[in-house]
Amino acid sequence: MALQAQNALLAGDSANAIAFADAGLAEGVVDASLHSILAHALVATGRLAEAAPHFTAAARLSPENGYFAHLAAAAGEGTERATESYITALFDGYAPRFEQSLISLGYRVPGLVRRMVERHCPAVAAGEAKLGPVLDLGCGTGLVGVAIADLLGGALTGIDLSRGMLEQAAAKHLYAELRQADIVAALREGLPPQALIVAADVFIYLGALEEVLRLCRQTLAPEGVLLFSLERAAPGEGSWRLGPSGRYSHAPDYVTRCLAEAGLVLVEQRDEALRLESDHTVEGMLILARPAPH
Structure with a gap:
């Protein structure tokens, strides 16, 4: 049943994935992967409350599995950041089809990053200057690198947890x-001063932003630019929220406060639709900040 449920889920047939997984559980099968498949299929159909106990069951049956642990936390109280094992498991498996999947979802962030760079670096946009050095945090498959490749005049460094x-x-x-x-x-280990730090759809795997923004400030050159995207929390959801997707959303006022505490000045915040997910648009923010003057 687990294999049939998994194949149905991978084929995008959530209804049959649910049916196969339910049948397996009804027969008394005790298996973490079966609970996980059922939970993912329920999330895909918008049945979030029903998915929560199955994420929790998967985590309890496989306590060493950081992937299950993070999704169980997303269904419950939440944690301040995704575990390293969750990130590597998610993206190592996703890497071969990552770009094709994002294109099908209308993923816009790399293009939005380029346009914001052009707005705030007019000499670069006009071809009179070049960017560099540039740090691409959570670089993934390098989509941001592609978007800004012709603007580069210094080293482009990428950091990511996923080998794939x-x-x-x-x-x-x-x-x-x-x-x-x-x-x-x-x-934390320290990097050379950067003219531009980009974090495209990376801080969505962190809840608390205080430390990472402070560290980015320390890594920026005096006239440097920090540019990052976030998923926007709904009004009343607090500073940040871990959703059933396993990603975090953030409140705009919380982000502004964290920037100020880190010694950064918010230059521009743009509300943007980042991509599609299931039957809805993922609403987010694109944020550009600079070091505060001394």
Whole structure:
């Protein structure tokens, strides 16, 4: 039953995935993957409340599995960030079809990043200056690198936890260096001053932003630019919220406060539709900040 349910889920047939998984559980099968498949299928059909206990059951049956643990947290109280094991499991498996999947969902963030760079760096947009050095946090398969490749005049460095994603990025031959590491850990270790730091759909795997923004500020050159995207929390949801997707959304006022505490000045915040997901648009924000003057 688990294999049939998994094949149905991978084929986008959530109804049959639910039917096969339910049948397996009804027969008394005790299996973490079956609970996980059922939970994912229920989420795909918008039945979030029904999915929650199955994510929790998967985590309890496989306590060493960080992927299940994070999704169980998303269904419950939530944690301050996704685990490294969740990120690597998610994106190593996703890497070969990542770009095709995002294109089908109308993914807009790399293009939005380029346009914001052009607005705030007019000399670069006019071809009178070049960007660099540039740090691409959570670079994935290198889509941001592709979007800004012709604007580069210095080294482009990419950091990502997923080896599979980094292999895809390396094939584009755009990055001077690609490093497999947690972005917060890499920033803590110290990096050369950067003219531009980009974090496209990366902070959506962090709830609390205070430390990562402070570290970005420390890594920016004095006239540098920090540019990142977030999913926007609904009014009344607090500072940040871990949703059933396993991603975090953030309140605009919380982000502004974190920027100020980190020594950064909010220059522009744009509300943007980031991509499609199931039958709805993922609403987000694109944010550009600079170091506060001394």
